[in-house]
Amino acid sequence: MSLLPVEDALARILQAVEPLGVEEVPLSHAAGRILAEPLIAGRDQPPADTSAMDGYAVRGADVATAPATLRLIGTAPAGHGFDGAVGPGEAVRIFTGAPLPDGADTIVIQEDTRAEGDTVTVQEPASAGRYVRRAGLDFRTGDTLLEAGMTLNARRIGLAAAMNRAVLPVRRRPRVAIMPTGDELVVPGETPRADQIVSSNNYALAAFVERFGAEALDLGIVRDDLDALRAAIARARGCDILVTLGGASVGDHDLVQQALAEEGLDLSFWRIAMRPGKPLMYGRLGNLRVLGLPGNPVSSLVCGRIFLKPLMDALLGRSAEHDRPLRARLGRDLGENDRRQDYLRATLKPGDDGYPVATPYDRQDSSMLGMLASADCLVVRTPFASPARAGDLVDIVPLDF
Numbered sequence: 537m538s539l540l541p542v543e544d545a546l547a548r549i550l551q552a553v554e555p556l557g558v559e560e561v562p563l564s565h566a567a568g569r570i571l572a573e574p575l576i577a578g579r580d581q582p583p584a585d586t587s588a589m590d591g592y593a594v595r596g597a598d599v600a601t602a603p604a605t606l607r608l609i610g611t612a613p614a615g616h617g618f619d620g621a622v623g624p625g626e627a628v629r630i631f632t633g634a635p636l637p638d639g640a641d642t643i644v645i646q647e648d649t650r651a652e653g654d655t656v657t658v659q660e661p662a663s664a665g666r667y668v669r670r671a672g673l674d675f676r677t678g679d680t681l682l683e684a685g686m687t688l689n690a691r692r693i694g695l696a697a698a699m700n701r702a703v704l705p706v707r708r709r710p711r712v713a714i715m716p717t718g719d720e721l722v723v724p725g726e727t728p729r730a731d732q733i734v735s736s737n738n739y740a741l742a743a744f745v746e747r748f749g750a751e752a753l754d755l756g757i758v759r760d761d762l763d764a765l766r767a768a769i770a771r772a773r774g775c776d777i778l779v780t781l782g783g784a785s786v787g788d789h790d791l792v793q794q795a796l797a798e799e800g801l802d803l804s805f806w807r808i809a810m811r812p813g814k815p816l817m818y819g820r821l822g823n824l825r826v827l828g829l830p831g832n833p834v835s836s837l838v839c840g841r842i843f844l845k846p847l848m849d850a851l852l853g854r855s856a857e858h859d860r861p862l863r864a865r866l867g868r869d870l871g872e873n874d875r876r877q878d879y880l881r882a883t884l885k886p887g888d889d890g891y892p893v894a895t896p897y898d899r900q901d902s903s904m905l906g907m908l909a910s911a912d913c914l915v916v917r918t919p920f921a922s923p924a925r926a927g928d929l930v931d932i933v934p935l936d937f
């Protein structure tokens with residue numbers, strides 16, 4: 537039986553994916569969303585020359601030498617600019633954030649002065665232009681400050697607010713229906729019989745989907761029964777992606793693909809050269825993209841990371857700004873690999889030459905969620921890789937979810 541290589545599977549999934557539509561969100565709901573258009577400054581920041589300190593606005597020529605006694609002609613707190621102009625021998629009391637009065641070009645900090653009645657004596661010489669923030673220091677009208685495809689985070693939301701943008705254009709979040717399947721499954725909190733399993737995959741995948749900026753719709757446990765599966769598939773219509781969990785292999789009770797076929801699935805591929813994740817399936821039901829993940833909990837999540845995340849990213853128009861390839865040094869020897877690309881659960885420790893050290897666990901069974909939860913990364917082993925030695929450089933995928 538031939539198995540599709542991982543890269544080919546990913547290419548087929550990502551073929552002709554266009555970003556979803558644009559919607560507007562207020563700043564308070566923008567965290568984690570993907571910017572749909574570049575944000576261009578429509579103003580200068582700061583809008584005028586402003587004082588960076590509490591002190592006195594003066595003419596630089598008057599304070600080149602000290603002491604210098606100047607006449608106080610007014611006050612400029614932040615938000616209240618001084619209307620007049622500072623002439624030779626004059627000073628305005630000023631506070632951090634206030635606009636620089638006309639005529640003044642320098643701020644003397646108050647620690648370097650002594651005020652007496654309507655005069656102030658500058659006790660230390662100051663260089664012209666000191667402690668003045670020039671208009672446009674931060675950004676200027678017409679500057680492109682944020683690019684389409686960027687993920688909005690605290691820093692970027694702050695910048696957008698400073699640009700005077702109350703609402704931001706973002707991509708609609710993909711709606712991802714999650715369909716756990718299996719006669720053996722019970723929801724967490726029940727008392728399972730000895731032949732039952734607590735369903736974990738749907739909760740893991742829902743958290744995963746939300747973590748990467750999409751919206752999860754858990755369809756609830758579906759029995760290994762064609763009618764039940766078809767009814768659940770029908771409930772996913774209107775979503776962007778349907779992720780089925782389990783029932784993907786060749787067993788008599790693995791009926792997911794048959795149910796999808798009866799609903800009209802246009803199958804793209806089934807079975808890939810990957811471990812974990814061999815029985816992965818992908819196809820389309822009209823506009824609904826259907827990703828069939830294997831039921832083993834580690835397989836579901838690892839395949840989610842390798843295939844579902846890039847698909848969600850493409851629908852979100854997310855730029856690859858943080859997706860640089862990561863490498864580490866192997867913490868132990870590995871034998872040669874077979875025809876499946878392997879994703880080994882591994883711990884990461886700091887190394888002594890700039891690369892971290894990734895040490896794969898001895899056991900790699902795709903049912904072992906405990907190990908996945910404590911791992912830091914996946915070590916990628918290409919098909920038919922020759923034996924590797926401790927210290928060799930390997931590609932890793934961070935487990936940041």
Ligand SMILES: Nc1nc2c(c(=O)[nH]1)N[C@H]1C(S)=C(S)[C@@H](COP(=O)(O)OP(=O)(O)OC[C@H]3O[C@@H](n4cnc5c(N)ncnc54)[C@H](O)[C@@H]3O)O[C@H]1N2
Nearest residue numbers: 716733735736737738782783784785790814830831832835
């Ligand atoms: N004869 C063959 N058997 C199997 C093959 C094969 O090539 N030939 N492939 C194996 C591989 S690899 C995988 S992976 C699994 C995939 O199985 P399915 O996708 O059909 O998944 P199930 O049979 O439904 O379940 C597998 C396993 O996972 C547990 N499971 C399922 N759903 C959940 C859930 N929501 N939460 C927690 N655990 C879940 C289930 O109880 C099973 O233990 O097939 C191999 N077999």
Ligand code: MOO
Nearest residue numbers: 812813814835902
């Ligand atoms: O590919 Mo399965 O995912 O080995 O366990």
Ligand SMILES: [Mg+2]
Nearest residue numbers: 783785787790
């Ligand atoms: Mg099965």
